[in-house]
Amino acid sequence: MEKDIITQLQSLRTIKPKESWRLAQKEILLRQISSAAQEIGARRYFWFYLKEVIQHEAALIGQPIVGVAVLILLMVGGGVFSISAASGATPGSFLYTVKLVSEKTRFALAINSEDKARLNVKFAERRAEEIKGLADKDAHIILNEVADDLKEEIFSAQEQLKQVEVNNPGTAVDLAKDIENKTTVLRQKLQETKEVLAKSGSSANSKINEAIRSVDEAGLSALGTIVKSAGKNNTVNKKELSQRVASKLNITKRKITEVQEDVNKVFSAGFSRSESGLQIYQAPNNVTDIETKKKAEAKTKEASKIIIEAEQLLDDNNYQEAVNKITASEQILNEAAQAVVQKIIEQSDETISSTTPQVKGAIDQLGDGEESAESASTTIGN
Amino acid sequence: MLKSGSLQEKILVGRLKLKDKEAFSHLYDFYLDKIYRFIYFKVTSVSEAEDLTSQTFLKIWQLALEGKIKVNESFQSLLYKVARNLVIDYYRSSNREKNKISLEEATHIAEADAHLDQAADVKIEMEIIGRRLKKLKSEYQEIIILHFINELTIKEIANILEKKRGNIRVTLHRALKALRDAQ
The missing domain is CATH 1.20.58 (Methane Monooxygenase Hydroxylase; Chain G, domain 1)
Known part of the structure; x- marks a missing residue:
């Protein structure tokens, strides 16, 4: 009986204020207090806590364990100043490591x-x-x-x-x-x-x-x-929601165009200038490449088709389904983009493995016309 | 997750003492439900419970501005003491009749995702126990809310009510008996 009554009492833990009131009230309270609120810097915290320790725990400092704790506090306090110096550090420098450690610490201490x-x-x-x-x-x-x-x-x-x-x-x-x-x-x-x-x-x-x-x-x-x-x-509100979904939809549409261009460029013969000199794109002269290109093209088409459906859903104010479609389109598009990345890696490996005279020879053979690109890439492949 | 009396809470209270708005916001999020529940069973309507809950947090900010918050003392106890005093002042100033909150309002509950029938059963059970709790005298009521609903220890309750632990144990035992007997 007693256990039963306690269980019933525990069920009253679900009594909570209304969510709308909670949010509105928090905003009102924070607005009310903001005039007197202050921005607190790390240095001020450090001195504040040191003062608190001295004020309230002075008698304890004599004890070894508290002594060690205060020592750690002082070390951490020292750390605060180092971190502040490291905040502008750039990757590769020693202070950058300090910056990363301080970030990890802040993350671990987050409430x-x-x-x-x-x-x-x-x-x-x-x-x-x-x-x-x-x-x-x-x-x-x-x-x-x-x-x-x-x-x-x-x-x-x-x-x-x-x-x-x-x-x-x-x-x-x-x-x-x-x-x-x-x-x-x-x-x-x-x-x-x-x-x-x-x-x-x-x-x-x-x-x-x-x-x-x-x-x-x-x-x-x-x-x-x-x-x-x-x-x-x-x-x-609906207007905000519509704008947010439309913005994401446009980004995905732009990405589809970019990936389509990349597929055409990477899987076709051609050349362009890069940091390592003139790079030659190999034409899809083998079955695997042709298949991969076809698959990538099919995926971009599919992604494009889904994004059109998303547009229609957005017009009908069906935001949830529109977002689901955008997500599906992005996933398919990523598969196509992955194929492009894979091909670029293969091409750069081939370029590295080719000796300089062979590349030079190929460039000589290339001339200005695109027609000779295929024969040029064959020379490199050989 | 923040815990009462934890180092994290002490850091937040320290920041609150330095008038940090963000710390106030975190403490508000953590204690809002508990303070609301505590006040809820003592007043006559949801709007009064909401009003007094807001006043409790505003009072805490005032105490921070006046430098009356101490990091080495229990922040939770302070919050409940402030809430308790506000409820007392509320009855003193208005001569209101205690605990006439309607059951419709009393069962304003965060709905669980459970099956509807099951949720309805739980709601009825809660209505019954809520009604019985409201019939108890204030002393019993608050000790039951603090211990069984808001999960405070005997030591923490003794600190809030400024009584000895043995006294709290005895009162809690009597309060439970009174709750069982209440119809």
């Missing part, structure tokens, strides 16, 4: 998934800035590593958002909006870097493409969260 996701996005933005700097300096090996770090941060943000969606759906929409907005800016920045790298014909471009794909995936996932939430309550 909840929402904070962790926001930190992930913030760190991804830093990585994008660093990538831009590295592209200008032609430091492409380090650039690849930083691009991998960016992908990890974005993936983690995506995972944290999923957790927030489950544990705290009320805040998930705001977080999803923030992630969606920031991934759009992030994509733009990476796209600019990609263009800089394309001019120099760098192989690092494929890494940037991978990073852009991760960013797009996270943005699309965040949009999915926004749309799902809009279906349940009215936290997002």
Whole structure:
């Protein structure tokens, strides 16, 4: 009987304030207090906690374990100043490691998934800035590593958002909006870097493409969260929702065009200038290449067809299905893009394995016309 | 996940003491449901429960501005004490009749995804126990809410109500008996 009554009492734990009130009230409260609120820097925290320890735990400092704790606090405090110095460090420098460690520490100390996701996005933005700097300096090996770090941060943000969606759906929409907005800016920045790298014909471009794909995936996932939430309550208005979905749809359409162009370029004979000199694209002269090209073309066509369906769904205000279609289109498009990347890797391997005189000879044979490209590539292949 | 009395909470309280809005926001998110539940069973309507819950957090911010929040003291206890005093003031100032909250309002519950029939059974059970809880005298009511619903330990409750642990144990035992007897 007693156990039963306790179980019944425990069921009252589900009593909660209304979600709409919770959000509105939080906003009102934060607005009310903001005039007196202050921005707190790391240094101020350090001195504050040191003061607190001395004030309240002075008698304990004599004890060994507390002494060690205070020592650690002082070391961490020292760390605060080092971190502040490291905040502007660039990849490859010693202080950059300090910067990464401080980021990991901040992430580990973050209170909840929402904070962790926001930190992930913030760190991804830093990585994008660093990538831009590295592209200008032609430091492409380090650039690849930083691009991998960016992908990890974005993936983690995506995972944290999923957790927030489950544990705290009320805040998930705001977080999803923030992630969606920031991934759009992030994509733009990476796209600019990609263009800089394309001019120099760098192989690092494929890494940037991978990073852009991760960013797009996270943005699309965040949009999915926004749309799902809009279906349940009215936290997002229709106009905003429509704009967000349309923007994602346009990005996918642009990507389809880009991949179509890449397929035509990479699987056709031709040549272009790159950082390693004149590069020769081999024509699809074997069965495997022809098959791969056909498959890639079929996939871009399929992605294109799905995106048209998404457009129609968007016109009918069926946002959820439109987002599902965009996601499906992106997935198919990624398979086509993967085939292009694979081919580029094969071509660069072949170019490296060819000896310089053979390439030179091939270039001599090429002349100006495209007709001779096929015979030129055969010479290289031999 | 934040825990009451944890180092993370102390860091947040430290930041709150320094008038950090973000820390206030985190503490609000963590304690809102608990404080709301605590007040909910003591007032006559949802809107009053909402109003007093907001006032509790605003009062906490005022205490932070006045430098009256101490990092080495339990923040949870402070919150409940503030909420409790606000409820007392609310009854003193308005001469309201206690615990007349309607059952429709009392079962404003975050719906589970469970099957509808099952959810309906749970709702009825909750209505019954909620009604019985509201019939108890204030002292019993708050001790049951704090211990069985908001999951506070005897030590934490003793700290909030400023009583000895033995006293809390005895009161809790009596409160449970009164709840069983309430019709």
